[in-house]
Amino acid sequence: MPKFAKLTDAVTADVVVVGAGYLGLSSALHAAEAGLDVVLLESHQPGFGASGRNTGFVVPSLKTSLGPAEVVGALGADxxxxxxxxxADSGKAVFDLIGRHKIDCEAVQNGWLQPAHSRGAEEALHSRMPRLLLAGVDAEWLDRNAMLKRTGLPSLHGGIRVASGGQITPLAYAHGLARAAISAGVRLFGDSPVKGIEPDGQGWRIRTADGEVRARRVLMTTNALIGNLLPELRASIIPARVFQIATQPLPPALRATLLPDMAPVADTRRHTFALRWSPDGRLVTGGMVPPLPGRMALARRLFASRLRRVVPGLPEIRVDYSWTGVIAGTLDFLPRMMCIKPGIDAVIGCNGRGVALTTALGREIGPWLAGRITDPDLTLPLTAPRPIPFSRISGLGPHLVLPIWEARDAFEARFR
Ligand SMILES: Cc1cc2nc3c(=O)[nH]c(=O)nc-3n(C[C@H](O)[C@H](O)[C@H](O)COP(=O)(O)OP(=O)(O)OC[C@H]3O[C@@H](n4cnc5c(N)ncnc54)[C@H](O)[C@@H]3O)c2cc1C
Incomplete structure (x- = not known):
């Protein structure tokens, strides 16, 4: 896609959206469709952040630890x-948008699979089914044999298939959303990191290195790459670095038995085992690695060896590509919608489940910015920022708990 030029003028808008990942793009698109004049400012180019670096799973589900009962406990019934x-509707939101805007991102809507890693996890997942169905999730229970047919992974147990899930090619989806936003009238500027946001009469003056925008409202969609722009926003998340690898193209015969529907799979481990086929026949997987020197090389070794352990009959594999990105986590794994100051709002914390969630949130945020949805009617409660304790070093947290998670996952897989 051609590069988006940087902002070099002083312009005005109804709303400035800061950050062109899926959340900023979907919010800007839907705000423009709701009749607003929108400027979208991106530090680099659309999809530079997690949206261009993720695994491409369209997951109509929150983190595994968050079943319906836990969500009610955390947020209250409403x-x-x-x-x-x-x-529940978020998978459909992604594929509808792809269809409506003819986004070419190799989308496959053949379901998302979540097998359990242990018998105990299988029971816990199974007990969730009635409430998932009640919440409108198009989930189907697959026993161990049925799951094995769908995955080809014999070490995994029974679990859930959500039919409206699937996969996309991440950066292509971000580019498609950017095109759709432009067509709807959004003015998108690349290479324009926001350096400061200052009060300006009834609204705000949003400064980049070479330009500025005056607007009534600002929506922050910077995810984990916020830097020091708004310390209270940065302090509200735990940045967690995640690594991904893709193998060489593998023999087509393997596709007949391993994930034959091209439905991505992510198990219930705390350090999730996730796997999908790329459209050109590579296996894509990843996760976290300890914060040691040479982490990329370590990630390549660790995830290739995990693949060999979990996937039977795998031929010799080579890691052709590896990359990394940062997710924005929260302590309770729930996303946050925050009012930083009157007129500056932020949505953050999709906890590694943001492809579908950010798209669906943006579909609501657009009309909300246009005044068509009131604050109390929003999906997420609009709160003040809640700083995480020791937020400056909170990024170390996931790495400190990783060995404990892995030990518990391995113990449960073997003995429970
Ligand atoms: C390796 C990895 C794998 C993942 N896999 C999956 C998956 O398979 N399925 C799933 O559902 N989720 C997955 N996720 C999570 C998902 O990618 C994210 O939740 C989602 O992309 C977040 O979108 P976003 O728009 O909020 O943030 P981002 O895509 O991170 O976008 C934020 C943007 O803000 C910009 N920005 C920051 N500061 C400024 C500034 N001052 N001025 C201007 N611009 C600024 C950044 O450059 C960036 O482009 C994964 C994440 C990672 C890192």
Whole structure:
């Protein structure tokens, strides 16, 4: 896609959206469709952040630890009901948008699979089914044999298939959303990191290195790459670095038995085992690695060896590509919608489940910015920022718990 030019003028807008990942792009697109004059500012180019680096799973589900009961416990019945519904519809939101804007991103909507890694996890997942169905999730229970047919992975147990899930090619989806936003009238500027946001009469003056925008409202969609622009926003998330690898193209015969429907799979481990086929026949997987020197090389070794352990009959594999990105985590794994100051709002914290969730949230945020949805009617409660304790070093947290997670996952897989 051609590069988006940087902002070099002083312009005005109704709303400035900061950050062109899926959330900023979907919010800007839907705000423009709701009649607003929108400027979208991106530090680099659309999809530079997690949106261009993720695994491409379209997952109509929150983190594994967040079943309907846990969401109700955390948010109360009203907001929980709305969030569960938004998540249940989020796969459809992605594929509808792709269809409506003819986005070429190798989308496959053949379901998302979540097998359990242990018998105990299988029971816990199974007990969730009635409430998932009640929340409108198009989930189907697959026993161990049925799951094996769908995955070809014999070490995994029974689990859930959500039919409206699937996969996309991440950067292509971001580029498609950018095109759709432009067509709807959004003015998108690349290479324009926002350096400062200052009060300006009734609104705000949003400064980049070479230009500025005056607007009534600002929406921050910077995810984990916020830097020091708004310390209270940065302090509200745990940035967690995640690595991905892709193998060489593998023999077509393997596709007949391993994920034959091209439905991505992510198990219930705390350190999730996730796998999908790329359209050109590579296996894509990844996860976290300890914060040691040479982490990329370590990631390549660790995830290739995990693949060999979990996938039977795998031929000799080579890692052709590896990359990394940062997710924005929260302590309870729930996303946040925050009012930083009157007129500056932020949505953040999709916890590695953001492809479908950000798209669906953006579909609501657009009309909300246009005044068609009131604050109390939003899916997520609009709160003040809640700083995470020791937020400056919180990024170390996931790495400190990783060995404990892995030990518990391995113990459960073997003995429970
Ligand atoms: C390796 C990896 C694998 C993942 N796999 C999956 C998956 O398979 N399925 C799933 O559902 N989720 C997955 N996720 C999570 C998902 O990618 C994210 O939740 C989602 O992309 C977040 O979108 P976003 O728009 O909020 O943020 P981002 O895509 O991170 O976008 C934020 C943007 O803000 C810009 N920005 C920051 N500061 C400024 C500034 N001052 N001025 C201007 N611009 C700024 C950044 O450059 C960036 O482009 C994964 C994440 C990672 C890192």
């Amino acid at each position: 907001h929980a009901g709305r969030l569960l519904k938004l998540v």
